[in-house]
Structure formats: C-alpha cells, structure tokens
Amino acid sequence: MFCVNTLYKRKKIIIISSIFIGQIILFSVLFSFQAVNNFIINYINFPISKLISNISNVVILPFGEFFYAFIGIIFLTFLTLILKIIFTNRKNLIKRIYQFLVFLNVIYFIYMLSWGVMYKKETLSFDKSKLVIETKVLKEIYCSDLEKAIEVRKLISENDSMTTVKFTSNLDDYNKEFLKLQYQLKNEKWLKNYHFLKNPHYKLSFISSIQNHLGILGYYNPFTVEANLNKFNTDLKQPSTLFHEYGHQMGFASESEANFLAYYLGTYSQNPDVRYSIYYKSIFSLLRAIYRSDPYFVKMELDNMYPQITIDRKAEINHYSKYDGKSSEVFSELNNQFLKANNDEGTISYSNYIQLVYYLYQTKKAKPN
Structure with missing residues (x-):
C-alpha cells in the first residue's frame, strides 16, 4: 500500500511538472502568432485589466504590494517546509513539492496572460x-x-x-x-x-x-x-x-x-x-x-x-x-x-x-x- 501511494504521488509530481513545461511550450507557440496575441490582448487582457483597475482604484493604498507580500510569504513557507522535511522527516516531501508546483503553475499562468503576452505583441507598425x-x-x-x-x-x-x-x-x-x-x-x-x-x-x-x-x-x-x-x-x-x-x-x-x-x-x-x-x-x-x-x-x-x-x-x-x-x-x-x-x-x-x-x-x- 505504501509503495502504491508513493508511486501515485510521484506520478502527480510528474504530471504537474509536465503541465508547467507544457505551459511554457504552449505560450511560446501561441504568442508566436500575432492574431492570437491580438485576440488575447483585446478580448481578454484589456477588458480584465479595466475591471481590475476599477477595483484596485477604490483602495488608496498600493494593494499590489500586499499581493506581492502574500505571494512571497507563500513561497517562503513552501521553501521552509520543503527544506525542513528534507533535513528531518521526508514523509510529506512529495506532497509539499506537488503543492508548490501547483502554486507555480497558477502564478505562471496568470502572469503570462496578464503581462507576458504584452511583450510578444506588435506595438509598432513600421520596420x-x-x-x-x-x-x-x-x-x-x-x-x-x-x-x-x-x-x-x-x-x-x-x-x-x-x-x-x-x-x-x-x-x-x-x-x-x-x-x-x-x-x-x-x-x-x-x-x-x-x-x-x-x-x-x-x-x-x-x-x-x-x-x-x-x-x-x-x-x-x-x-x-x-x-x-x-x-x-x-x-x-x-x-x-x-x-x-x-x-x-x-x-x-x-x-x-x-x-x-x-x-x-x-x-x-x-x-x-x-x-x-x-x-x-x-x-x-x-x-x-x-x-x-x-x-x-x-x-x-x-x-x-x-x-x-x-x-x-x-x-x-x-x-x-x-x-x-x-x-x-x-x-x-x-x-x-x-x-x-x-x-x-x-x-x-x-x-x-x-x-x-x-x-x-x-x-x-x-x-x-
């Protein structure tokens, strides 16, 4: 039973790692087509950014810095837990690594749609x-x-x-x-x-x-x-x-x-x-x-x-x-x-x-x- 659980958890690690690599490849391919970039920017990115802007503008304080702090805390928490498990009890190591990779996948996906695509679009129409x-x-x-x-x-x-x-x-x-x-x-x-x-x-x-x-x-x-x-x-x-x-x-x-x-x-x-x-x-x-x-x-x-x-x-x-x-x-x-x-x-x-x-x-x- 232990071996089956371990294999299942390792399989999940492989799957989530593959998803991350797949995201990198997928976005690289998608962003190579300007028609795709234009669609994402004009029909997904800009409308969502306008909505988020209206929300964040309500708050006088730099809301984004709280968001960055939150992300930083999560990252450091995962890093600390993984290091602690490595040097003490490795019982939950695969579980923590899996959770960390899920976290990275989500952040990477949001970043690429919110900002990564902006670097790939054509802004200038002259050569x-x-x-x-x-x-x-x-x-x-x-x-x-x-x-x-x-x-x-x-x-x-x-x-x-x-x-x-x-x-x-x-x-x-x-x-x-x-x-x-x-x-x-x-x-x-x-x-x-x-x-x-x-x-x-x-x-x-x-x-x-x-x-x-x-x-x-x-x-x-x-x-x-x-x-x-x-x-x-x-x-x-x-x-x-x-x-x-x-x-x-x-x-x-x-x-x-x-x-x-x-x-x-x-x-x-x-x-x-x-x-x-x-x-x-x-x-x-x-x-x-x-x-x-x-x-x-x-x-x-x-x-x-x-x-x-x-x-x-x-x-x-x-x-x-x-x-x-x-x-x-x-x-x-x-x-x-x-x-x-x-x-x-x-x-x-x-x-x-x-x-x-x-x-x-x-x-x-x-x-x-």
Whole structure:
C-alpha cells in the first residue's frame, strides 16, 4: 500500500511538472502568432485589466504590494517546509513539492496572460530594421530638445547645486495632464495594440525607502494594474516616471516604449514642470546615444551646458548617489536579465527608445506644414 501511494504521488509530481513545461511550450507557440496575441490582448487582457483597475482604484493604498507580500510569504513557507522535511522527516516531501508546483503553475499562468503576452505583441507598425540612425540627425533632435528645455527651465524657480529643483505642481496635476494628453496618440497610426485609460491612477509605494537603494523610481504591477511610484523621487523625476508607468498600464510593455510614450505625451503638455522633466531626461538620453560616435561633441555640450540645467544635474546626482550601493547594482542586473528574457532590450541600453524618438522626429519632419 505504501509503495502504491508513493508511486501515485510521484506520478502527480510528474504530471504537474509536465503541465508547467507544457505551459511554457504552449505560450511560446501561441504568442508566436500575432492574431492570437491580438485576440488575447483585446478580448481578454484589456477588458480584465479595466475591471481590475476599477477595483484596485477604490483602495488608496498600493494593494499590489500586499499581493506581492502574500505571494512571497507563500513561497517562503513552501521553501521552509520543503527544506525542513528534507533535513528531518521526508514523509510529506512529495506532497509539499506537488503543492508548490501547483502554486507555480497558477502564478505562471496568470502572469503570462496578464503581462507576458504584452511583450510578444506588435506595438509598432513600421520596420525598425530599415531605420538608419544618423548622428547628425540625433544632434538635430538634441539641439531642438535642449532649446525647449532651456525655454521651459526659465519658467521654473531657481535652486542651488545642493538642492534639487522644486516644482509648483504635484502628482494630481500630472495625473490630470496625462488623462487629457493620452488621446494625442490617435495622431500616430504606427502605434497599435494599446488602450486609453479612463481613470488613470497612481499609488505611492510602501517600500519607497527600499526602492531608493535599489535604484527604482517606480514600477507597474500587472496583477493589480497599479502604477506604483517611489514617493521619495525628486520633483524632476516624478512627472516622467508617472507618465512612464501609465504607459505600461496602457499596454506598452517594454521599457523603451513606455519611455517613448512619456516623451511623446510630455512634449505636448501645457504644464512647464512636466515638459521640463521630459526634456531634461531626453537631452541626456540623446547625449548618451551621440557619445558612441562623437564623444567630443558630448564633452563640449556638458562643459557648456545651460547653467541651470547643469545645477539641476549636479543636484540630482548628489541626491541619488546617497543610495548607490551593491543592492542597486544587483537589482539592476537582475531586472536587466528579466527584461531580456521577455525580448526587451534591458536596462543597460535604451537604444530602442532613441530609435522611436528618432522615427517620430523624422515623421514630423516629413509632414507638410
């Protein structure tokens, strides 16, 4: 009887393990067909995410962090029980492993339908392989954005090199801006498979202090459809971060696409704080891209940068350098590997973001006035 029970339990382990492997294969095959992706996204993912968003928006607190904590507790409980059984009594080992594998199967299934599919869908309708980036054009974009950054910086109060710039508007103001600006995307026919947010909302993370040390400005929780912000971000970082996380809520999964969305919408904003946050990030992203082919140009620009922007940059560096450390480096690398596993380009390079900004510039340039 004991042998029969043991064989039956081991058979269950094999079955549930096979289901997990089967899920990986099944999703890989299904997501290779764009028609399937479009159906899942438009008829399953978006409708469910809207429903969950309406529910999670009722709660002011970051509900998703409780969910993550709950998942973490379950995971650690299983791990502790399995290790305890291994080193003491192995009587219930197979049973615990089976339960743990069931748990993994459920989480993996929910994740793939809620977020994994978003990395596989087509968001851009132009062929990026035919896009040839010229340094001289990147410099044009940089100079244009720098001019706009200087213009809007003059509208913002002064600060010294040890104090980060202070904005008069707040997150609620940026939220209202995004609600209006998102419909600008209708003008760009080369963007697809996203949805507009009827009631965009943000949450201030409970673990903001930890995020500081991990180098996290904000994150999107696909399980609870929440945009969670680090409440200790500088004023300069907050508008672009909020728009970025809302980009994820709209269905732009990759970091580059979310960054581009923030840039695209932010440039249309009537709020000077939003525009400066966007252009500030843009000019230094463009300089990093230009550096590959013309480091001398970048050095000259940094040495002769508009004084207030230089002061802001020094203040930002001073602020965030307090939290630099090994934990930040480790998390950055782990996040980088996660993004690459989902066909994203990772955190080390945002070259795709530059490609999108480049394409937008060329598209606008080609349009007749």
